[in-house]
Amino acid sequence: MDDIVKACSEQLLFWHISGETNSYNEPVDHILVWSNTDYFWFVLLPQSTQEIHFFLEDRDCVYFLEQFSLNHIKFKLTFSEVRHLSTPGEETSSWPLVTTLSKEYTYHWSSSSWEVTLDNPDHQINNPAYYNLPPSNPQDSDFVREQL
Numbered sequence: 001m002d003d004i005v006k007a008c009s010e011q012l013l014f015w016h017i018s019g020e021t022n023s024y025n026e027p028v029d030h031i032l033v034w035s036n037t038d039y040f041w042f043v044l045l046p047q048s049t050q051e052i053h054f055f056l057e058d059r060d061c062v063y064f065l066e067q068f069s070l071n072h073i074k075f076k077l078t079f080s081e082v083r084h085l086s087t088p089g090e091e092t093s094s095w096p097l098v099t100t101l102s103k104e105y106t107y108h109w110s111s112s113s114w115e116v117t118l119d120n121p122d123h124q125i126n127n128p129a130y131y132n133l134p135p136s137n138p139q140d141s142d143f144v145r146e147q148l
Contacts, residue, residue, distance in 0.1 A: 001114065005107060008075045030071035035064065035080075038138040045082075045097060045134070052082055053093050056125050063102055078104045078118070086126040098131035 011031075014020070020028040045052070055062050067078040081102040084095040104118035122129045 004077075008070050008107070011070060012072060030069065032067070032069045034067040036140075037135065038140050040064070041134045042138055049097065050093065052097060053084070053095070056082075056084055057092050059125060061102075061125070066101070072109065074106050074108045076104060076106045076117070081120075083125050083128050083131065085131075095126075096134070098128070098133055100128045100131045 015028045022028050052062050062082040063079045064082065065077065066080040067076070069076045079102045080099045082097055082099055084092075084097050086092070086095050100120060100122070101118060102120050103116060106115045106117045107113070108115065120130075
């Protein structure tokens, strides 16, 4: 975790020294990055489905970075987790994959401390209580054109 604190600190310093500005010509003072749902569900997951099922069968958790935000007060890493819905008697490789929020870590610059601001108490790899199903179709028409 020390590496990410250092990298974020260096990013803030770069913004300050370089005089980077946003589209409104104001100094850059924050960044927010989040996962692309269409890319995740329609490109990344299909390429990794077999490997993910192997991890889940071994009771290993599969995390991915859902969101990252950085500003002069704190930075936050929000992780989600891939799990699956199981049906008794079915082959595990056919179980549908779903996502669920996992943990959110917040680092506060003023106190140099980490805080877990979200911790999903449901640790069931099979059939989690709360989950997100994959979308049936991509939502971004530009993404569809790019993939075709």
